[in-house]
Amino acid sequence: MTEEPTVTIAGRPIGRLHPPFVIAELSANHNGNFDIAKKIVSSAKASGADAIKIQTYRPDTITLNSNSEDFRVRGGLWDGRTLYELYEEAHMPWDWHKPLFQHARANGITIFSSPFDCSAVDLLEDLNAPAYKIASFEAIDHELIKYAASTKKPLIISTGMANAEEIAEAIDAARQGGCTDLAILHCVSGYPAPAHDYNLATITDMISRFGLVTGLSDHTLDNTTAIASVALGASIIEKHFTIDRNGGGPDDSFSLEPVELEELCKSSKIAWSALGRVNYDRKPSELGNVQFRRSLYFVNDIEKGTLITGDDVRSVRPGFGLAPKFKCDVVGKVARRRILRNTPVTGDAF
Known part of the structure; x- marks a missing residue:
């Protein structure tokens, strides 16, 4: 029997032999307010999440400050915004990280982050982050994956938009970087994503194809898809989390x-x-x-020495007699004793 893969984050074993590891993704739902960020962390703990995850980047580490069409979002939730504007609004200031890590630890919930460049990894290492998550959009950035992997911390790679070859390449990069505690997440990078796009059957293929702890990064609007994924072997569930879906932030609505x-x-x-x-x-x-x-019951009084017929025996509830499959063994036999109606058929009667 093949041993079930397991990873361990902050002392918590994760794999199919253990309950699902639920990650609440804070993302941009702090809406530029540190007190909201703290409330989200506390609420994630109170709601039963195993971990809270943040994102570590600055707008200049993730994109360029350009108004050209290449850098402008068209369609969807963020239509018309430039990438720099969007990430300037959405990013978590780096000076928030230390107090937020302290707040999470004081609340007894695991906190870690998605770094978006190597300097973010360095910051998180200074905070002794227990793990790293590579976001779907960065799953093709092998340099970043290798750098995060070089910390020897557990690594989770989200696979939205990545095909099987790209997933394998990301895994190889993590291994080359020195990661031995590796998990992958099936993901659809739509915000929100319709449930029918998820093709959850892919999870079972990922488990057999890559042999890693596998989970789900779920961008659907309810819990049905995430719960269904557990039956297919998902060991990690990640969902975006907010205090108020109508809070007006970039990620609140989903x-x-x-x-x-x-x-x-x-x-x-x-x-x-x-x-x-x-x-x-x-x-x-x-x-x-x-x-x-x-079970079999006698339905007639039968005198000793009398032939037992099919009319004398019925299959009924309760179950104190012989199993119904033995009826043919009873019919045609001679009663060895006087039998009373409504009594169970037992082996000593014939």
């Missing part, structure tokens, strides 16, 4: 609110528990109902 995150944390763990293992044994919750299965 993020979960606290009640929804709490439901995701509970339901995903129930789904994992229900998945269990291959088991044909009688379950503890069934034991009290075994007596109500069908």
Whole structure:
């Protein structure tokens, strides 16, 4: 039997033998307010998330300050915005990182980040980040992957927009960088993404194809897709999280609110528990109902020495007699004792 892959983040083992690791993605939902960022962290903990994830970049480390058409978003949530404007608004100031890490640790929730360039990795290393997440848009940036991997910290790579060859190349880059604790996330990089785009069957193929801990970065608007993914082997679930979906930030509109995150944390763990293992044994919750299965009962009084006929025996509930499959073994036999109607068929009767 092949050993199940496992990664460990901040002492928490992650893999199919363990409950799903739920990550609340803070992203840009702080809306430029440090107090909101802190509230999101505290609320993620209260809702049952295993971790809160942030994003570490500055607008100049992720794009160029240009008004040309190449750098302008067309369509979708951010239509008309330049990339620099968008990331200037959305980024988390670097001087927030240390106090936010302290706040998360004081609240007892794991915090880590997606670095978007090597200087971000350096900042996060100074904060002793326990893991790194490579965002889908950066999954083709092998230099960044190798640099993050060189920290020897656990690495999660999101695979939105990447084909199978690009995923394999990203994995190779992580291995070349020295990563031994590696996970990948199936993802659709639409904001929001329709459930029918997710093709969750891909998760089972990713598990068999790449042999890694595999999860889901879910951009759908509810929890159905994420919960369904657990039954297919997803060991990590990442969802964007906000205090208020109507908060007006770049990512608020497709993020979960606290009640929804709490439901995701509970339901995903129930789904994992229900998945269990291959088991044909009688379950503890069934034991009290075994007596109500069908069995063979005599429906007529039968004198000793009399031939038992088909009319004398029926398959009925409860289950204290022989199993119905033995009816043919009973019919045609001679009663060895006097038999009373409405009594179970037992081996000593014939």
